[in-house]
Amino acid sequence: MSGEATYASVLSQTSGDRLVLLRGFYDPQPGDAVIGYVSDVKFSGYNVEIFQPYHAFQSSKELRFEYSLGEVIIAKIKEVSETRSVDLEYPKQLKDGRMLNVEPFKVPRIVGRKNSMINSLKDLTGAEIYVGANGVVWFSGKNSSLVIKAINMIREEAHTTGLTERVVKFLQAETGIENYTPRVDEEPAGGSYSRSPGDAGSGSGEGRRYGSRDRYEHRERGGDRPRDRGGDRRSYKPRGQGYRR
Structure with missing residues (x-):
């Protein structure tokens, strides 16, 4: 209106030494x-x-x-x-997965500090998961319903502290996995959700294989996957060799 100033703001909340966005939009950046x-x-x-x-x-x-x-x-x-x-x-x-749309400003919480949250989701559900900075999560595996529950839990509690610990406890109760410690990447990916691609070439229909710490590079897994709720309880043991270049 004439004579009146117009203001734009972003709703946020202070949590300890962090500023947690409660609303926002996706601003595409090179490297995302x-x-x-x-x-x-x-x-x-x-x-x-x-x-x-x-x-x-x-x-x-x-x-x-x-x-x-x-x-x-x-x-x-x-x-x-x-x-x-x-x-x-x-x-x-x-291929052969499902997509879930989330609020883009909650993507950092789904990824977690030093990838701790996304690593926990992968480890405790046995699912292959990719997270896009545009707010799209793609996942594939037998525990798809559990992945959805965990992601929705993160979305609803994104503004709270201690979220990774609560999500891990929830997933442990659902899968019967004990003695799990969230796995972190020693070299965080920084502000964007990807890093430079690796040197491996492209294959027909497969696309280019990405570097070891890309946000969207899945772990190659070996051994058994977590059992559904109701199965025998067991301790968590890392499977396979983790990320590879």
Whole structure:
């Protein structure tokens, strides 16, 4: 209105020495990992729906494989234009999973400090999980319903302290896993949700394999997965060799 000032604010809450956002929106940045699906196939590449008010495009230049309409991919943001168009790079196809949309500003809580929360979700559910900075979580595995419950718990309690500990206890009660300590990455990924890709090449239909500490690189697992609730109780033991380059 004429003569009146207009103010914009972000709702937040102080928790100890941290400022926790309670509302917000996604501002795409180069280097972010985003998850979406191929919404249109063009001669020069692919339009990708990333569930945000931005046009995302993956060029087919230098790609050694093709994508089909509707296929889910995770990719890095290469650049963002002045008109907020997003160019993607290093796509990887995600097969046989489910997508869950969350508030983008709660993604850091789902990932956790030094990846502690996302590592706990993977370890205690046995699921393959990727988290996009655009607020899309993709997961695959037998414990899909448990993954959804845990993520919704994180969303509802994102503003509280001690959340990782409570989520771990919840998952332990559901799976029967004991003596688990959240696994952390010694070198945090910083402000964005991805790091530079590794040197491994692309395979047909597989996309490029990413580096050892990418937010969206899943662990290669070996051995048994957690049992469903009601099974024998057992102690947690790390499976496989963890992340690999």
